[in-house]
Amino acid sequence: MKIALIAHDGKKADMVHFLSRFRDILEKADVNLVATGTTGSHIEKSGFEVEKLLSGPIGGDAQIAAMAAQKELDMVIFFRDPLDKHPHEPDVQMLMRICDVHNIPLATNPASAELMLKSL
Numbered sequence: 832m833k834i835a836l837i838a839h840d841g842k843k844a845d846m847v848h849f850l851s852r853f854r855d856i857l858e859k860a861d862v863n864l865v866a867t868g869t870t871g872s873h874i875e876k877s878g879f880e881v882e883k884l885l886s887g888p889i890g891g892d893a894q895i896a897a898m899a900a901q902k903e904l905d906m907v908i909f910f911r912d913p914l915d916k917h918p919h920e921p922d923v924q925m926l927m928r929i930c931d932v933h934n935i936p937l938a939t940n941p942a943s944a945e946l947m948l949k950s951l
């Protein structure tokens with residue numbers, strides 16, 4: 832089982848907090864984590880093993896979308912910051928579209944991500 836993790840800057844602390852809350856579930860389900868670069872660094876610092884891709888604005892979101900299109904992901908958790916602007920918004924939209932095209936579970940906030948993890 833592979834889960835992709837992405838968080839905009841204003842949501843990185845929320846991502847780390849969220850993963851810490853569900854550490855048990857993630858370990859029991861033998862989940863492999865992959866993340867965009869800066870999100871991945873934060874996650875790593877909190878004690879998780881995670882594969883780090885490029886930072887989002889320079890192609891990390893696109894890399895995650897490519898993995899989703901190739902059916903390499905079981906789930907995507909993307910804590911977006913709806914109150915901030917992002918220069919790579921087209922990549923963000925593309926990632927979400929690809930998840931829909933390939934019917935990959937996508938959570939964009941902690942409440943939905945919690946429901947998805949509890950289903951593991």
Ligand SMILES: O=C(CO)COP(=O)(O)O
Pocket residue numbers: 837838839840866867868869870871885886887888891892917919923
């Ligand atoms: O920009 C992002 C998502 O759109 C996240 O990228 P980083 O994890 O590298 O900050």
